[in-house]
Amino acid sequence: MKLYNTLTKSVEVITPLQSPAVTLYTCGPTVYDFPHVGNWFTFIRYDVLVRALKANHLQPKWVMNITDVGHLVSDADEGEDKLEKGARREGKTAWDIAKFYGDYFIQGLNRLNILQPDFLPKATEHIDEQIRLVKTLEEKGFTYAISDGVYFDTSKFPKYAEFAGLDLDEQQAGARVEYNPEKRNATDFALWKFSPKDEKRDMEWDSPWGKGFPGWHIECSAMSMKYLGETLDIHSGGIDHIPVHHSNEIAQSEAATGKPFANYWMHANHITVNGEKISKSLGNGITLEDIEAKGSSLEAFRLHVLESHYRNQSKFSWESLDAAQNRLKNWQAAAVLRYQTASSSSGGTTFTATEIQTQLTELLGDDLNTPRALVLLSGIFGQLESTGLHSAHVAEFETLLVFIDSLLGLTLAAQADIDDDLKQLISARESARSKQDWTKSDELRDQLTSQGIGLRDTEQGAIWFRL
C-alpha cells in the first residue's frame, strides 16, 4: 500500500508500527452547519483510504473527531466560537446545535455509504484529556498565559515551520491580518481560552487556568493519543489544514511526548465550483439535499468523487454530476445482466474475478488511483453490455460485484432482480411481438417504461435495465 506523504513530499510504502494494524486519525467536521459537497468530497476520500487499506490486507483502526466546541471563526484564535455563533443564529444553545448537526453528519455518512469510523469522539467529551495535555505542555515550559488564554510558544518548537514549508519571516512581513499583540509569536496558538468576563458561554469548563474552553487544535492531539497512542501511523485531513491546524498538532503533540506524532500525512485537495472555491461567503455551499433535489443520486455523487484523484483540485458541476449519474446507470445495467443469462450460454463475457480484484487492489493501493480503477471497470462493464454475461460466470460476476462494492462503496451487488409481474409484462410483450401485434407490444413497453424499466431488443431476446 503506497500513499503520498506530505511529511516527505513523496509516495511511500505504508509500514505501520504494528502491522497489519494501522492507526488512522482523520480530521472530522465542526458541527455548526450543514456540510457542503466539498466537505463530503474529503470524507469520501477518507472512506476510500480505509477501504483501500483493508483491501491491501491492513487493519485500520480509525478515529474521526467531532469538533463540537472551540473552533473559532478565525484560526487566529479570535472571534466567536462557531458553535456559539450557530446557536445565536438559530436561537438555540450551543449544545443543541452540536447535537443536531452532529446527528446530521452521522446520517450523512450512512447516506453516502461511508464506513463508520471505529471511534467518533467529541471534543466536549474529552475535556479532561485536553486539560491534562495542556498541563504536560505547561510543565515542560511550552506555554504562557495572556489575558484571553493559555498559548503554545511556537518559538520553543524549532521545526514548527518545516511541515508546511513556511517562511515565517516573509509571511509576517506581508500578513494581512493583525494578531493579538500579547502573543509572543504570530504563529502561537491557544491551548485553552478563557470565557469572556462579561458573558456566560453555553459551553465552558473549569481548568487550572480558569473557566473557559479548549483551543481548537488540542482536541485532535488529545483524542488521537487517547485512542491510538502517542505516535499514529496515518493522519489525514483537508489540504487547508497543513499550515495551521496540522502544524499546530505536530508542535503540541511532539512537544508533549518527545515522539513523532504521525508517520504519514495524507491530505485531500479541495474542489471548486464554477472555478471558485467553496465558502460560506460566496454562498456556493451545495448540500446533499441540493443534489437530491436536482434528481441525482448520492451514489452518483460518490462515483463523481472517485472520478478524480484526491491530490488534484477537482471541479464540481451539475453537468459532471449528470455524467457520473449516466455512467452509474450503465454500470447498474451491466450488474443486472446476471439475472438475464438464460440464452447466453454459448457466448457472453467470461472473466476471472480474482484477476480483476488484484488489479483494482493494486490501483487503489497505488496512492488511491481511483480514476484508473474506474477506467478498468468501465472497460469490463462496457464489454458485458455489448456481449452479455456468460451463463457459467454468474457466480464469478457476483463475487466481483461484491468486491467492487466493498472497495468503492457502491451498491452494484445490491441491484435486485425485477419481480414476476414485470417479468410477465416482458414475456407478454415478447409474444405480442412474435405475433407482430405492434400496438399491444408498444403498449406493454410503455407500461414497463412507466415502472422504470427500459428494454433493449437483442438477438437473444429482450434485456431489461433500470431507467
Place this chain on the structure above:
RNA sequence: GGCGCCUUGGCGGAGUAGUUACGCAGCGGUCUGCAAAACCGUGUACACGGGUGCAAAUCCCGUAGGUGCCUCCA
C-alpha cells in the same frame, strides 16, 4: 505583500518524454415493425512564446489567465 499550485477535445478527467487514456454528451451510419440499446465510424486536445532532446502535453525559461494558503474553509 509573501509562499504555492493550476491551465488537456463540448463537459469531467488520467497521463511527467516516444502507445487511441477513459467517462459523459454530440455527429454520421448499421440494426430495428418503430424505438431503445448495442455495434461501426467520427474530434488534427494538450494556454501562449522561446529553449533543451532523435523525440515534449510531459523537462527548462519567460508571458498571459486562473486559483490556493497567509481571514472564513474539507
